[in-house]
Amino acid sequence: MEKFTTHTTQAVPLNIANVDTDQIIPARFLKATDKKGFGDNVFRDWRFDKSGNLNTEFTLNNPIYSGSILIAGDNFGCGSSREHAAWALVGYGFKVIVSSFFADIFKGNALNNGLLPVQVSESFLSALFAAIETDANTQFEVNLETQTISIKGTDLKESFEIDPYKKTCMINGYDDIDYLLSKKELIEAFELQKTD
Amino acid sequence: MKKTLFDKVWDAHVVDSIQDGPQILYIDKHLIHEVTSPQAFNELADRKIPVFRPNQIVATADHNTPTLDQHLPVRDELSRKQLAQLSENCKKNNITLYELGHKYNGIVHVMAPELGITQPGMTMVCGDSHTSTHGAFGTIAFGIGTSQVAQVFASQCLLLTKPKSLRVTVNGTLKNGVLPKDVILYIISKLGTNSGTGYFCEYAGDVFENMSMEGRMTVCNMSIEMGARGGMIAPDATTFEYVKDREFAPKKDAFDAKVAYWKTLPTDEGAVFDKEYYFDAEDIEPMVTYGTNPGMGIKISETIPVDNDPSFKKSLDYMNFEAGKSLIDTPINFVFIGSCTNSRIEDFRVAADYVKGKRKADNVTAWLVPGSKQVETQIINEGLKDIFNAAGFELRQPGCSACLAMNDDKIPQNEYCVSTSNRNFEGRQGPGSRTILASPLVAAATAIEGKIIDITKQLN
Numbered sequence: 001m002e003k004f005t006t007h008t009t010q011a012v013p014l015n016i017a018n019v020d021t022d023q024i025i026p027a028r029f030l031k032a033t034d035k036k037g038f039g040d041n042v043f044r045d046w047r048f049d050k051s052g053n054l055n056t057e058f059t060l061n062n063p064i065y066s067g068s069i070l071i072a073g074d075n076f077g078c079g080s081s082r083e084h085a086a087w088a089l090v091g092y093g094f095k096v097i098v099s100s101f102f103a104d105i106f107k108g109n110a111l112n113n114g115l116l117p118v119q120v121s122e123s124f125l126s127a128l129f130a131a132i133e134t135d136a137n138t139q140f141e142v143n144l145e146t147q148t149i150s151i152k153g154t155d156l157k158e159s160f161e162i163d164p165y166k167k168t169c170m171i172n173g174y175d176d177i178d179y180l181l182s183k184k185e186l187i188e189a190f191e192l193q194k195t196d
Numbered sequence: 197m198k199k200t201l202f203d204k205v206w207d208a209h210v211v212d213s214i215q216d217g218p219q220i221l222y223i224d225k226h227l228i229h230e231v232t233s234p235q236a237f238n239e240l241a242d243r244k245i246p247v248f249r250p251n252q253i254v255a256t257a258d259h260n261t262p263t264l265d266q267h268l269p270v271r272d273e274l275s276r277k278q279l280a281q282l283s284e285n286c287k288k289n290n291i292t293l294y295e296l297g298h299k300y301n302g303i304v305h306v307m308a309p310e311l312g313i314t315q316p317g318m319t320m321v322c323g324d325s326h327t328s329t330h331g332a333f334g335t336i337a338f339g340i341g342t343s344q345v346a347q348v349f350a351s352q353c354l355l356l357t358k359p360k361s362l363r364v365t366v367n368g369t370l371k372n373g374v375l376p377k378d379v380i381l382y383i384i385s386k387l388g389t390n391s392g393t394g395y396f397c398e399y400a401g402d403v404f405e406n407m408s409m410e411g412r413m414t415v416c417n418m419s420i421e422m423g424a425r426g427g428m429i430a431p432d433a434t435t436f437e438y439v440k441d442r443e444f445a446p447k448k449d450a451f452d453a454k455v456a457y458w459k460t461l462p463t464d465e466g467a468v469f470d471k472e473y474y475f476d477a478e479d480i481e482p483m484v485t486y487g488t489n490p491g492m493g494i495k496i497s498e499t500i501p502v503d504n505d506p507s508f509k510k511s512l513d514y515m516n517f518e519a520g521k522s523l524i525d526t527p528i529n530f531v532f533i534g535s536c537t538n539s540r541i542e543d544f545r546v547a548a549d550y551v552k553g554k555r556k557a558d559n560v561t562a563w564l565v566p567g568s569k570q571v572e573t574q575i576i577n578e579g580l581k582d583i584f585n586a587a588g589f590e591l592r593q594p595g596c597s598a599c600l601a602m603n604d605d606k607i608p609q610n611e612y613c614v615s616t617s618n619r620n621f622e623g624r625q626g627p628g629s630r631t632i633l634a635s636p637l638v639a640a641a642t643a644i645e646g647k648i649i650d651i652t653k654q655l656n
Contacts, residue, residue, distance in 0.1 A: 018489050073507060
C-alpha cells in the first residue's frame with residue numbers, strides 16, 4: 001500500500017447525499033478478477049448518458065474541476081460492500097474523499113487501499129463546497145500527521161478523526177495482513193482453548 | 197456486568213486487543229462467492245501466503261450466474277471466466293464449493309442457513325453486505341471488503357473496532373398482510389439509511405419472537421440498509437428447531453450441548469444499549485419505496501412526502517414520481533420475487549397463496565427466482581410451481597438475479613419493477629431501471645393487477 005502523509009490539491013465537488021457504491025461502480029462492471037481498470041468506469045452511469053455520450057453536466061466531466069480530492073455529500077459509500085468502489089476511486093486518481101459521514105464498510109475498504117476518508121462537520125463541508133464554488137482552483141491541504149484539513153489561503157481548518165492504528169498503517173503503508181500474520185501463534189492458541 | 201447478545205458473542209471471539217486500536221476477532225465461518233473473492237486469492241498467491249483454515253470456508257456461485265439453462269455453459273464470457281476462477285481457486289485451496297448446478301448451490305445467504313452452516317453464537321463473514329442475514333440466528337455476521345476477505349483467508353481473523361450497540365424493539369401484533377419485509381422497510385423509513393452506521397443492531401420484542409426464521413432473516417438482511425453492519429435476534433426455540441437435523445448442524449448429544457450454550461446467549465435483563473428505538477406493531481402497514489434508497493419508504497396507502505432537499509428531488513426525478521402523490525394505480529410492467537431478502541420457501545408460499553386461481557396482468561413480466569436449489573425443489577414439490585405457471589409467472593433457476601442485475605436478468609431502462617429485493621438504488625436492477633421495494637405479497641398483487649394497488653383494502 002502506498003504511504004500517505006500530506007496531500008495538497010484542488011478538489012472535485014459532488015454535492016449529493018447517500019452516494020451508494022452501486023453508483024460509484026455499477027454491478028455490471030464487477031466481473032473482473034483483478035483490481036485493474038475500475039477507474040475507467042467510476043460513476044459510469046452519471047458520467048455517461050443512456051446512449052453512452054459524456055454527460056457534460058456531471059462534476060467529473062466539468063473541466064473547471066480537477067485534483068485528487070473528492071468532496072461528497074452526507075453518507076458517502078452506503079450500500080454494497082464491493083471494494084471495487086474503492087479500487088475505482090483510486091484507479092481514477094483520487095487520494096482523499098471528504099464527507100460529513102461515511103458508510104462503515106466503504107470507509108474500511110478505502111483505508112485498506114490507501115484512500116483516506118476524511119469526515120468533517122456539516123458546516124465545514126458546506127464551507128468546502130462554498131470555497132470551490134467561489135474558485136474552482138482553490139487548494140485544499142489534507143495532513144494525516146496532524147489530522148487536519150484546511151482551505152489554503154484562508155484560516156478555515158478542521159481536524160478529523162482516524163483510528164490510531166489505521167493512521168500508522170496509512171503513514172507507513174502497512175496492511176492488516178502483515179499484522180495478523182505476526183499474531184499467528186496467538187490465533188492458534190485461541191483456537192485450542194475455544195470452547196464452542 | 198450485564199451483557200447484550202452481541203457482547204457475549206463478540207467477547208467470546210476476541211483473540212487479542214491492540215492498545216488504543218482495534219481487536220483481533222476470530223471468525224468461525226467464512227462464506228465466499230465469485231465476485232468479491234478472486235482478488236483476495238490473488239493477493240495471497242502474490243504474497244505466497246497459504247489459506248489458513250480452508251475447512252472453515254464455504255463457497256457458492258450466485259451473483260453472476262444465469263437463471264436459465266444452468267446446465268449449459270455460461271454464455272457471458274466474463275461471467276464464465278469469473279465462475280471458472282472461483283472453481284479453480286477453491287480446488288487449489290481445498291475449499292468446499294457448491295458450484296452452479298450442485299444440489300446445495302444457491303444465494304450465499306440462503307444456502308448457508310438452510311444447510312445448518314449458520315449457527316447461533318458464531319462469527320461469520322462474507323464479502324457481501326447482506327451477510328447481516330445470518331444474524332437472525334443470534335450470530336455475529338457482517339459483510340466485508342475484499343482486503344478483509346484476504347485477511348480472513350490468511351489468518352481466520354479480522355482487525356476490528358467493536359461497534360456500538362443499538363436495539364430496535366417492536367411489540368404488538370402485526371396486522372393482516374403485514375410481512376417481515378414491511379416491518380424492516382418501516383423501521384428503515386423511520387430511522388433513515390445511516391442511523392445504524394457504527395452500530396450492531398439487535399431486534400427485540402414479540403414481533404420478532406413470533407416470527408419464523410425466514411422472516412427473521414428478511415429483517416436482519418436489511419440491517420445494512422440503515423447502515424448497521426449487522427443485525428441480530430436472540431436465539432430461541434424457533435431457532436433451535438430450524439437448525440436441528442440440518443446437514444451441517446451438530447447432531448444428537450452435540451446438538452443438545454450446543455443448545456444449552458445457545459440458551460445463555462440472549463441479552464441479559466438490564467443490559468445497556470448505546471441507542472434504543474421502540475415501535476408499535478399496530479402502526480405498521482404494507483410498505484413500498486418511492487425513491488432511490490431503502491429509507492425512502494411509505495405505507496402503501498400514504499403519499500410521497502414533500503421535501504426540498506436537492507438529493508431528495510434528484511431521487512424523485514429519477515423515479516419519475518411527484519412529491520405529495522400516491523403510488524396507487526402506478527402501472528407496473530415488471531415484478532421480481534427473489535434475492536437474499538425474500539427468496540426462501542415461505543416467501544413463495546405467501547406469493548402462491550395470493551396468486552392461486554388468478555392470472556397475472558398481460559402487461560406484466562413476473563420473475564420468480566428461488567434463493568437456492570433446495571428452495572427450487574420445495575417450490576416444485578409443494579405444487580407452487582403449478583400455481584405460478586397457471587398464473588403466468590416465470591419460475592427461473594436460483595441466483596442473485598435481478599436484485600443486482602449482474603447477469604442477464606435486467607429490468608429495462610425507465611421501467612418500474614416492484615421487487616422483493618433490498619436496494620432501490622439508481623440503476624440497481626439494470627441501467628435506468630426504477631425499483632420499488634415491497635414484500636412478496638405486494639409484489640404478487642402487483643403482478644396480478646398490473647399496477648400498484650392498496651392491498652390493505654383487499655385484506656381487511
